[in-house]
Every structure is written in structure tokens, then in C-alpha cells.
Ligand SMILES: Nc1ncnc2c1ncn2[C@@H]1O[C@H](COP(=O)(O)OP(=O)(O)O)[C@@H](O)[C@H]1O
């Protein structure tokens with residue numbers, strides 16, 4: 001596989017559910033090696049956008065290109081095989097399995113030996129499993145989970161489980177990492193730790209990161225570029241500084257707060273730390 005990081009180009013993507021347009025001709029470009037945030041009030045279409053990029057939802061129209069590949073027609077496992085890995089807004093790990101086993105599941109797409117030779121315990125399969133095991137240990141160490149490898153995921157605090165999810169995505173050796181609200185439900189300290197980890201991923205691995213985030217303070221700290229969605233439409237696109245002063249963006253966030261849909265990030269709009277806040 002080509003290891004270089006391609007550009008992700010989302011063009012005119014529309015997603016309709018019965019009677020509802022969740023995304024309306026949305027477009028943006030994620031430059032190779034950048035952190036790109038997609039923000040917006042609840043219901044804006046952020047998760048729908050991720051679901052299209054990862055093949056979980058089919059776009060009604062529009063195109064998503066990752067380098068030379070058109071993603072809109074591909075099944076999730078084919079998109080993953082191109083090096084697009086994601087986390088979910090709600091934790092999607094096997095609670096009863098250990099951290100190590102959850103991370104090994106992340107290696108699955110890279111496993112050559114297949115079930116038959118693995119089942120027969122052929123030497124080649126054993127060597128391959130050992131190599132994957134070493135890489136899992138490396139990644140766990142990188143994200144600060146080395147001490148937790150044997151612990152069942154369900155016994156870990158929420159903030160640590162979110163790190164396991166990120167680690168599992170990294171185990172797929174992605175070229176584009178999709179993170180859906182990686183700090184949702186975390187306290188201030190956990191948020192800062194996760195922000196540092198995301199920066200470390202970007203700096204050490206050089207991969208592109210597309211981040212759906214509610215917390216404006218987090219976006220200001222991490223993102224090179226920001227796309228703002230509201231009611232399925234792109235209402236702004238630019239650097240964090242450009243976007244936070246955009247009257248339409250401020251209105252979308254204040255409007256949402258007034259309806260008590262969410263009050264996250266309002267302090268972050270004036271450059272506050274953006275910690276705390278409520279995610280509905
Ligand atoms: N599978 C689905 N079926 C019907 N409507 C959906 C589905 N997924 C999302 N929606 C609707 O699409 C809109 C955007 O949702 P979503 O992308 O989850 O927003 P966000 O992640 O920005 O909060 C919402 O009105 C939501 O109810």
C-alpha cells in the first residue's frame with residue numbers, strides 16, 4: 001500500500017433520510033497531515049458526515065475522494081483498507097475483552113495469515129501474530145495504556161476507554177483518522193490529556209485527522225482548519241480564528257444555547273478554555 005497521506009476531498013455531499021436533509025451539498029478539503037475540525041450544534045449533520053466518509057451511510061449524491069479513490073461507493077471494510085479509521089461518538093469496544101484483545105481486533109484488516117493458517121498454528125501465522133502483538137504494545141505505550149493491557153475495557157474509567165478507542169483506530173495504521181467527539185463526557189483534565197494525545201498523534205505519525213467536536217476551546221487549540229455545519233449546511237470554512245469571528249457561526253451557537261440544545265463551547269467562542277460544559 002502507498003504510505004503517503006492523500007488529500008480528502010468532500011464535494012457536494014447530500015444525505016437525505018425520509019423527509020429530512022441531514023447534509024445539503026456539503027464540501028470541504030482535508031489537507032494531508034492537517035487537523036481539520038467539523039463543528040456545529042447538535043443535529044447539524046456532523047456524525048452523518050462521518051458515517052458517509054466511513055461507508056456506514058450512503059450519500060444521496062456527491063463525491064468523497066481520498067487520493068485517487070472514490071469512497072462513496074465503497075463498503076466500510078474497503079474504506080478501512082484504504083487507511084481510513086474512525087472512532088464513534090459512543091464507545092464501541094468489547095467491554096468484556098482486555099485492552100490488548102480490543103487492540104488486536106484493530107489489527108484485523110492487516111492480518112495476512114487468515115483464519116485457516118492461524119487455526120492450524122502454522123509458524124508463519126505465529127510469527128505474524130507476534131509481530132502484531134509487538135505493535136499493539138508499542139501503540140498502547142504511545143497512548144499511555146501500557147499498564148492496562150490486561151484489563152477488561154469495561155472496568156476502565158470512561159476517559160481511559162476513549163483512549164482505548166483511539167488506540168484501536170491507530171492499530172489500523174490509518175492515513176486518515178476520523179474522531180467523533182473524542183472528549184465528549186470528559187472532565188477538564190481528561191480533555192487536556194486527550195488534546196495532547198491528538199497533537200502527539202499528528203506530530204509523530206504525520207497522518208490527517210478529521211475531528212468532530214463540540215468543544216470550541218478544543219477546536220481552537222488543535223485544528224488547522226474548521227468547517228462549520230448548521231442544519232446540514234456548511235455555514236463557514238476557514239482557520240479557527242476566521243471561523244470564531246464569523247457572525248453566522250456565533251449565531252448558530254448562541255441560537256442552539258438559547259434553545260438549550262447544547263451550551264458547550266460558548267465560552268470557547270471568546271477564546272476560553274472550553275472545558276466543562278454539557279453535551280446533551
Ligand atoms: N439513520 C438516520 N435516520 C434518520 N435520521 C437520521 C439518521 N442519522 C441522523 N439522522 C438525522 O440527521 C440529522 C443530523 O444528525 P447527526 O449527523 O447525528 O448530527 P450531529 O452529529 O451534528 O449532532 C438529525 O436531524 C438526525 O436526527
Ligand SMILES: [Mg+2]
Nearest residue numbers: 046047048089
Ligand atoms: Mg453527532
